[in-house]
Amino acid sequence: MKSGVAKKLKFAGIILIALALIFTIGVAVFVGGTNYIYRIRASYIESIKVELAEGAEVKNTILMIGDGMGPLHLEATKGYFGMDTLFMETMSYNGMVTTFSKTGVTDSAAAATALSTGVKIQNGGVAMDGGKNLETMGELAKKHGKSVGIITTEALYGATPASFSAHAQFRGESDRITKSQLESGFDLFIGATDLSNYASYEYDIRAAGYDYVNEFDDLSYSSDKIFAVFSKISTSNGTNEQPELKDIVRFAINFLESKSDNGYFLMIEGAHIDKRSHSNDIKGMVEQLKAFDEAVNAVMDEASVDTYVLVTADHETGDLRYNGETGDAIKNSLYHSGGHTGKDVRYFATSHVVNLPRRIDNTNVASVFRQLISGSYAA
Ligand SMILES: [Zn+2]
Numbered sequence: 001m002k003s004g005v006a007k008k009l010k011f012a013g014i015i016l017i018a019l020a021l022i023f024t025i026g027v028a029v030f031v032g033g034t035n036y037i038y039r040i041r042a043s044y045i046e047s048i049k050v051e052l053a054e055g056a057e058v059k060n061t062i063l064m065i066g067d068g069m070g071p072l073h074l075e076a077t078k079g080y081f082g083m084d085t086l087f088m089e090t091m092s093y094n095g096m097v098t099t100f101s102k103t104g105v106t107d108s109a110a111a112a113t114a115l116s117t118g119v120k121i122q123n124g125g126v127a128m129d130g131g132k133n134l135e136t137m138g139e140l141a142k143k144h145g146k147s148v149g150i151i152t153t154e155a156l157y158g159a160t161p162a163s164f165s166a167h168a169q170f171r172g173e174s175d176r177i178t179k180s181q182l183e184s185g186f187d188l189f190i191g192a193t194d195l196s197n198y199a200s201y202e203y204d205i206r207a208a209g210y211d212y213v214n215e216f217d218d219l220s221y222s223s224d225k226i227f228a229v230f231s232k233i234s235t236s237n238g239t240n241e242q243p244e245l246k247d248i249v250r251f252a253i254n255f256l257e258s259k260s261d262n263g264y265f266l267m268i269e270g271a272h273i274d275k276r277s278h279s280n281d282i283k284g285m286v287e288q289l290k291a292f293d294e295a296v297n298a299v300m301d302e303a304s305v306d307t308y309v310l311v312t313a314d315h316e317t318g319d320l321r322y323n324g325e326t327g328d329a330i331k332n333s334l335y336h337s338g339g340h341t342g343k344d345v346r347y348f349a350t351s352h353v354v355n356l357p358r359r360i361d362n363t364n365v366a367s368v369f370r371q372l373i374s375g376s377y378a379a
Contacts, residue, residue, distance in 0.1 A: 038102055042120065045098075048364050050377035051355040058352050058372045059263035060146075060256075060307040062299055063137070063365070065115065066292050067108060067160055068274025070316030071096075071346050077286040077293075079322065080330045087297040088311045092351035095358040096344040097365065099315045105342045108274065109171040111314035111362060112163035116267075118366035126159060126168040126177060133167045137366065138186050141265035141373050147256040149188035149264065153233040153245060153288075154271035156181060156191035160314060164267045165189070182208040182227075187259045190228040190248055198229045216243040219251050221258055235291035245270065245291055246298040253302045263306075265373060268295065277318035280335040285318075300350075308352045308372055312365060313345035 052058065066073075074086055100120075101110035107123040114120050117127055117134035127134045138148045152161040157174040166180035174197075181189060182204055195214065198205075205212045210227035213219055217240050219228060231241055238244035249268055256264035270292030276284035296311055303309065319337035322330075349356060353368060371377045 034104060038100070038104070038120075041098075041100055045361040045363060046357070048356065048360070048367060050353050050368055050371040052377060053351055053354050056352045057306045058308045060265070060303065061141075061263075061369050061372050062253075062266045062268065062303060062307060062309045063115070063369060064268045064270075064292075064296060064299065064309065064311040065112070065160060066270045066273050066289065066311070066313045068277045068315065068317030068340070069270070069289060069292075069313035069345065070318075070320055070341070070343055072320045072322040073273060073277070073285060073289055073316075074346065076282065076320060076322045076325075076330055076334065077289040079324065079326045080283070080286045081290060082326065086293045087300070088293055088348045091296075091300075091309070091311065091348040093347075093349045093353075093356055095347055095356060095360060097312055097347050098344055098359070098361045099313075100342055105340050106315050107159065107171075107340065108314050109159035109163060112160040114362040115312075115314065115365050116164045118363045118370065120363060124170050126162045126166060126171050126173075127164075128167050128169055131169070136164050136166070137265060137267065137369060137373070138165045138184060140370055142185060144373055144375070145260060145262040146373065147188075147259035147264040148184075148186040149190075149252050149256045149266040150181075150186060151188075151190045151245075151248060151252055151267065152269040152271050153192055154269075154275070155194045155197075156189050156227075156229070158191075158269075158271060160269045160271065161189075161191065161267065179204070182210070186225075187264075188226050188228075188252055188255055190226070190230075190252065192230045192233045195229060195231055215240045216247065216251075219248075219255070221255060223255075226255070235287045245295040249295050249298050250302045253299065257304070265369075268299070270295070273313075274317045277320070277335065278338055280318060280332045280338060282320075282330055282332050282334060286330070296348075308350055308369075310347060310349040310365065310368070312347040312362075314362070316341045316343040316345060319343075 103123040116137045121129045157177040159171040162177045166177045210225045211223040213228040234242045272288040318335040
């Protein structure tokens with residue numbers, strides 16, 4: 001009897017140890033495998049040495065990011081509104097962008113970090129890798145004497161604007177991100193939502209030398225630096241409290257131009273293309289994408305000829321499958337996921353840079369902008 005119990009206990013112990021071993025080996029193989037796949041994929045990324053078009057000059061750079069804006073999001077928007085082309089499609093060059101992060105399918109933090117710093121990291125990090133700060137695009141532009149602006153249709157502590165203007169281990173550290181942004185010395189921040197949170201930072205915002213603005217009419221060229229938060233950014237019929245992105249970008253371009261003789265860097269995010277796609281709300285998504293496209297039009301209209309503009313996305317959201325439907329046939333059921341996918345996204349760019357390959361990586365975008373900002377390219 002006694003020895004039977006002991007045998008059973010011994011047997012259970014062996015099983016437990018075996019399970020623990022299998023689990024450990026499984027985790028090791030998974031992590032190693034992910035790393036192996038990542039290294040293979042990353043090894044195909046080619047570096048790009050920027051070549052400018054003959055006679056072209058680049059003083060200013062504008063990067064526009066449609067969060068979650070996959071290739072079929074563009075097609076569905078045209079189908080819904082009966083448009084032949086979007087404005088962004090009329091830009092001189094276009095191609096595809098790979099978006100994977102060190103984790104695999106990227107989140108907005110790792111994607112924006114890649115677009116901003118040129119370094120692929122694990123999902124969740126904000127311009128930090130292994131506890132070390134990665135130089136953001138905004139910091140590089142400041143180093144080269146440029147004025148810097150960061151615009152999003154959502155909260156400024158969101159992963160995309162944060163990765164161009166702050167450092168944090170994790171994207172959820174909104175307090176750290178806000179303080180990091182206030183220490184940046186950047187000239188212009190414009191975002192929306194979470195007004196009560198930002199009201200609690202009003203003292204810190206002013207102490208950092210920013211005018212704190214909540215209404216469009218209060219955006220002033222006489223401000224030294226501006227930190228603006230609206231209750232919402234509208235897709236149409238904008239108001240003083242809820243202006244439209246296309247009007248905001250026009251102000252931003254003129255404001256940044258007036259702040260430096262050395263040009264400016266401006267990042268503009270359309271955040272809700274992703275958010276509407278997470279909720280599989282296709283009508284909300286197409287409205288957001290159309291408003292983002294109108295902002296691209298406004299940027300191209302307002303910016304001077306020596307301004308390089310590139311429009312892209314950080315990743316695809318919602319596994320959207322579109323097959324030429326129009327009008328009301330464009331339904332929420334065209335979405336096949338509530339999350340991000342690893343699908344390539346599009347890029348559209350002005351004529352200044354002549355040698356972008358048809359397929360690039362998100363880290364190439366950072367590299368191209370960094371060469372243009374620092375002036376280290378072949379004229
Ligand atoms: Zn997302």
